[in-house]
Amino acid sequence: MRELFKDKEHLFRMAGLFGVGLLVFVVLRGVLIPADFGDLGHYRASALDDDSSVELRFAGRAACEVCHDDVAEERAGGAHEGVNCEACHGALALHALDPGAVVPELPEAATLCVTCHQASVAKPVWFPQVEPVDHADGETCDECHMPHNPGI
Amino acid sequence: MDTILAMVEGFMYPNEVELQWSILIVLYPYITGLVAGAFILASLERVFNVEAVKPTYRLALLTALAFLVVAPLPLQLHLGHPERSFQMYLTPKTDSAMAMFGFVYLWYLMGVLVLEIWLDFRRDIVLKARSSTGFVRDFYRVLALGSDNISERSLEIDDRVGRFVTILGIPSAFLLHGYVGFIFGSVKANPWWSSPLMPVVFIFSAMVSGIALVMLVYMVVSWLRSKPIDMRCLDTIAQYLLYAFIIAFSLEMLDLIHRMYEADESFKSLDFMVKSRLFTSQILIQIIFGTLLPLGLLALSQVVRMTERARKNIYATAGVLTLIGIFAMRWNVVIGGQLFSKSFLGYTVYKMDFATREGLLPAIILMVAPFFILWGLIRILPPWGIEEEPPAAADPESC
Amino acid sequence: MTVDRRQFVLTSGKYLIMTAAATRAIDFVMAGTPEAAPGYSAFDHWWAMAIDVDLCIGCGGCVRACKEENDVLLEPYFFRTWVERYHVPEGDIEHPVVDSPNGGYDGFPERYREGDGAKNFFVPKLCNHCAHSPCVQVCPVGATFESPDGVVLVDTDYCLGCRYCVQACPYGCRFIDPRTRTVNKCSLCYHRITKGLTTACCEVCPTGARMLGDLKDPSDPIHEFLRTNMVQVLKPQMATGAKVYYADLDGSVR
Numbered sequence: 001m002r003e004l005f006k007d008k009e010h011l012f013r014m015a016g017l018f019g020v021g022l023l024v025f026v027v028l029r030g031v032l033i034p035a036d037f038g039d040l041g042h043y044r045a046s047a048l049d050d051d052s053s054v055e056l057r058f059a060g061r062a063a064c065e066v067c068h069d070d071v072a073e074e075r076a077g078g079a080h081e082g083v084n085c086e087a088c089h090g091a092l093a094l095h096a097l098d099p100g101a102v103v104p105e106l107p108e109a110a111t112l113c114v115t116c117h118q119a120s121v122a123k124p125v126w127f128p129q130v131e132p133v134d135h136a137d138g139e140t141c142d143e144c145h146m147p148h149n150p151g152i
Numbered sequence: 153m154d155t156i157l158a159m160v161e162g163f164m165y166p167n168e169v170e171l172q173w174s175i176l177i178v179l180y181p182y183i184t185g186l187v188a189g190a191f192i193l194a195s196l197e198r199v200f201n202v203e204a205v206k207p208t209y210r211l212a213l214l215t216a217l218a219f220l221v222v223a224p225l226p227l228q229l230h231l232g233h234p235e236r237s238f239q240m241y242l243t244p245k246t247d248s249a250m251a252m253f254g255f256v257y258l259w260y261l262m263g264v265l266v267l268e269i270w271l272d273f274r275r276d277i278v279l280k281a282r283s284s285t286g287f288v289r290d291f292y293r294v295l296a297l298g299s300d301n302i303s304e305r306s307l308e309i310d311d312r313v314g315r316f317v318t319i320l321g322i323p324s325a326f327l328l329h330g331y332v333g334f335i336f337g338s339v340k341a342n343p344w345w346s347s348p349l350m351p352v353v354f355i356f357s358a359m360v361s362g363i364a365l366v367m368l369v370y371m372v373v374s375w376l377r378s379k380p381i382d383m384r385c386l387d388t389i390a391q392y393l394l395y396a397f398i399i400a401f402s403l404e405m406l407d408l409i410h411r412m413y414e415a416d417e418s419f420k421s422l423d424f425m426v427k428s429r430l431f432t433s434q435i436l437i438q439i440i441f442g443t444l445l446p447l448g449l450l451a452l453s454q455v456v457r458m459t460e461r462a463r464k465n466i467y468a469t470a471g472v473l474t475l476i477g478i479f480a481m482r483w484n485v486v487i488g489g490q491l492f493s494k495s496f497l498g499y500t501v502y503k504m505d506f507a508t509r510e511g512l513l514p515a516i517i518l519m520v521a522p523f524f525i526l527w528g529l530i531r532i533l534p535p536w537g538i539e540e541e542p543p544a545a546a547d548p549e550s551c
Numbered sequence: 552m553t554v555d556r557r558q559f560v561l562t563s564g565k566y567l568i569m570t571a572a573a574t575r576a577i578d579f580v581m582a583g584t585p586e587a588a589p590g591y592s593a594f595d596h597w598w599a600m601a602i603d604v605d606l607c608i609g610c611g612g613c614v615r616a617c618k619e620e621n622d623v624l625l626e627p628y629f630f631r632t633w634v635e636r637y638h639v640p641e642g643d644i645e646h647p648v649v650d651s652p653n654g655g656y657d658g659f660p661e662r663y664r665e666g667d668g669a670k671n672f673f674v675p676k677l678c679n680h681c682a683h684s685p686c687v688q689v690c691p692v693g694a695t696f697e698s699p700d701g702v703v704l705v706d707t708d709y710c711l712g713c714r715y716c717v718q719a720c721p722y723g724c725r726f727i728d729p730r731t732r733t734v735n736k737c738s739l740c741y742h743r744i745t746k747g748l749t750t751a752c753c754e755v756c757p758t759g760a761r762m763l764g765d766l767k768d769p770s771d772p773i774h775e776f777l778r779t780n781m782v783q784v785l786k787p788q789m790a791t792g793a794k795v796y797y798a799d800l801d802g803s804v805r
Contacts, residue, residue, distance in 0.1 A: 006305075007301060007303055007305045007306035007309055008306070008309055009299060009301065010274065010296070010297055010299035010301065010306070011309070011310075011313065013297040013298065013299065014267070014270070014297060017297070018262070018263075021262075025241070029241070029242055032238075032242055033242045033243060034709075037243055037693070038243075040698075040699060041693075041696055041697070041699075042243070042245050042693040042696065043693045043694070043695075043696035043706055043709075044693075044706050044708075044709055047696070047704065047706035047708070047709070048593065048698055048704070048741075050706070050707075050708065051704050051738055051741040051742060052591075052741055052742050052745045052746075053742060054621070054741075054742035055742075056620075056742065056743065056746075056748070057619055057620045057751070058616065058619075058620055058743075058748075058751050058754050058755070060743075060748045060749070060754060061754070080757075082757070082758070082759055083757040084754050084755060084757075086616075086754060086755055087612055087616075087754070087755040087756070087757050090619075091616070091619050091620065115610050115611070115612070115658055116608055116610045116612075116757055118658075118661075120609070120659065120661055120671075121661075121663045121664065121665050121671050122609055122636050122637075122638070122659065122663065122671035122672060122673055123608045123609065123673075124605055124606065124607075124608065124672070127608050127758070129608075153626065153628055157627060157628070163635075163648075163649040163650060163651070164723075165633075165651075165676075165722070165723030165724075166627065166628065166629075166630045166633050166651055166653075166654045166723075167628070167629065167630055167717075167723050167724065167725060167726040168723045169628055170628055172714040172717045172718060172727070173714060173718070230713075231711050231712050231713055232710070232711065232712015232713075232714075232727065232731075232732030232733055233710070233711050233712050233732060233733065234711075236692075236709070236710075236711045237711055239692040239709065239711065240691050240692055240711075242692075243692050243693050244691060244692065245690055245691055245692060245693050247688045247689070248688065248689050248690055248691045248715070249689070250689065250691040250713065250715050251691035251692065253691070335715070338689075339685075339689070339718055339719050340685060340719075340721070340789055341685060341718070341719055341720060341721035341789065342718060489718075490718075493723075494721060494722075494723055494805075495649065495723075495805035496805065497647070497649055497805060
């Protein structure tokens with residue numbers, strides 16, 4: 001045994017240091033790797049829950065129609081039937097949660113309607129678009145068109 | 153940010169306007185390149201028995217160590233969450249070239265460089281421990297891992313093990329720097345980077361910069377110590393620098409010619425970028441002053457007989473130009489790869505701040521720091537042996 | 552929901568199941584508190600999106616809705632989704648003129664005249680949730696990944712902010728959120744789709760140009776869409792397995 005170590009003890013000491021380092025590394029890994037890492041793939045499985053628990057801001061059309069079924073009826077068959085409520089009225093999950101506490105402001109027709117209907121060469125030709133000045137002669141859109149069912 | 157947006161030319165995807173990788177990411181491959189190159193020079197003597205460069209062997213190793221220690225710092229400064237960087241050791245993703253970083257770095261630092269330096273210097277460390285007192289003695293004792301044995305046989309064993317470590321070290325050095333080339337070369341989304349040549353180009357330009365660095369350090373240290381330079385050593389280093397340079401330059405030309413010939417969808421956009429936004433850094437600094445000029449100077453010194461003084465001046469000039477040129481090459485790869493839009497319809501600008509986390513000031517500090525570390529290492533482990541007095545004529549360690 | 556009502560719903564066929572899903576979704580909205588989605592099995596879905604370029608009017612509603620829903624910074628450098636306007640002069644598809652002012656958030660100020668011989672149209676862009684995503688491939692620690700239901704997500708508690716994934720994405724859909732200093736990108740409104748709602752961008756699109764699709768659901772309209780339209784993905788040569796399918800996409804689109 002002595003012969004084996006003779007003139008080489010320093011090498012064994014260095015190897016020992018490396019061994020200790022490796023051991024510390026293995027132990028730390030066992031402790032620090034998140035428990036659910038690798039369950040579903042090379043990621044922390046609970047990250048899926050993190051991404052699913054984000055707060056909702058838009059309620060979604062179905063939520064609106066639970067209470068506002070009269071409006072739903074009004075819109076049926078009209079040109080705006082496919083346009084969901086919050087596209088014009090903004091994010092209203094808070095209102096759906098507590099209708100009394102959060103009362104949304106009605107959007108201004110003058111600024112709202114043009115975001116879609118302002119004429120542009122880049123818009124598809126089948127889409128109803130106008131130059132407001134030429135079309136309405138200074139009147140706001142809702143003087144003639146009912147936003148919920150805009151056909152005249 | 154608004155100024156950047158105002159200076160965008162053409163169209164860039166909205167998220168592309170701000171550059172993701174800054175000058176710190178230019179520094180990282182530069183530094184690991186210097187490490188790999190310095191190590192290759194050292195291994196020339198140890199493994200390939202190029203005896204002429206022996207005077208720079210220990211200096212090259214210490215230089216490599218000084219720079220390797222600084223290498224992770226630009227990365228840490230760059231990360232959004234440096235405190236999470238240890239995660240690369242916990243859950244490295246094997247598909248990701250970047251995940252290799254932690255392991256390759258640790259292996260190269262401990263398993264190659266530190267081990268080799270320790271084995272080569274062990275005799276001096278033990279001698280220093282024996283001839284010192286107090287804290288200094290304890291320090292060297294710890295460094296020697298408590299060993300006091302410097303018998304002929306133990307030194308012989310050290311030498312054999314050291315040789316084995318160096319042999320392992322050569323592919324390790326290629327891996328340390330080559331994987332950085334692969335990090336860029338494997339990004340299919342970026343045509344400026346995506347190329348199988350990238351790791352090879354990186355390795356050869358690393359060798360060029362590392363050899364130039366050791367050559368300059370050797371010249372400066374000899375001058376500071378008022379010791380004569382071993383011209384056979386210096387001439388040999390300059391020769392190897394020339395060879396490495398020829399290969400590196402040929403590879404870069406191959407890439408350029410290939411690009412120009414195939415002229416794929418990205419070519420027009422990249423070509424315009426090189427001629428406009430990258431003109432100074434690529435054409436002027438990298439190619440003309442950083443490659444062609446030093447290549448010419450070195451070639452000249454090989455074919456024309458020159459006085460020792462003239463050769464020293466040429467080598468010093470070529471060395472400095474080379475270091476600048478290789479830095480410019482890293483800059484052009486990293487920054488250049490982000491200046492153009494992936495839509496090939498536009499360009500942005502790189503606004504480098506000064507005193508911010510990823511600004512010019514930390515970059516300068518990080519480039520200067522290794523020289524201070526090297527100075528410290530030379531104090532602790534003098535490459536020319538522990539004899540500080542005028543060396544005896546037969547002392548093989550002195551230069 | 553009481554047990555009786557649930558039984559009724561489950562035994563009453565496809566239409567009622569869809570209504571029930573919507574009703575359950577409303578429960579989540581009414582509940583007000585953000586919570587994970589119980590009862591959602593990721594393995595039953597494979598999410599994709601269908602975009603009909605001919606229907607996009609460039610109103611920017613999707614960009615605004617996304618920023619609102621996902622709390623994205625309003626500065627013009629951070630977009631989970633954005634709209635590009637293409638102006639292809641004389642049919643020269645190799646040299647389109649493209650712009651995206653603030654990502655289309657405020658719509659597009661008129662720039663082009665009628666009758667100048669050019670082709671103009673809008674293209675909405677977002678993360679393509681690639682099945683063979685290069686961004687997932689390069690993440691060194693597994694902070695970005697593809698969920699079992701085909702959505703490429705970011706684990707912001709694990710991300711180092713190294714930005715490698717931003718470099719690797721061919722579509723430019725990732726960015727660094729300066730508040731968290733981690734990567735951020737379209738999550739396909741994961742918190743909504745796991746509760747039976749649609750994404751914010753699809754919810755507000757007035758023309759139905761954007762449509763969320765579940766490829767594992769045989770009754771989903773996306774199957775019809777893929778069957779009846781000439782469909783493309785962006786940068787098909789990159790073989791990323793992109794799952795955002797564009798109908799009527801012009802050759803000039805990058």
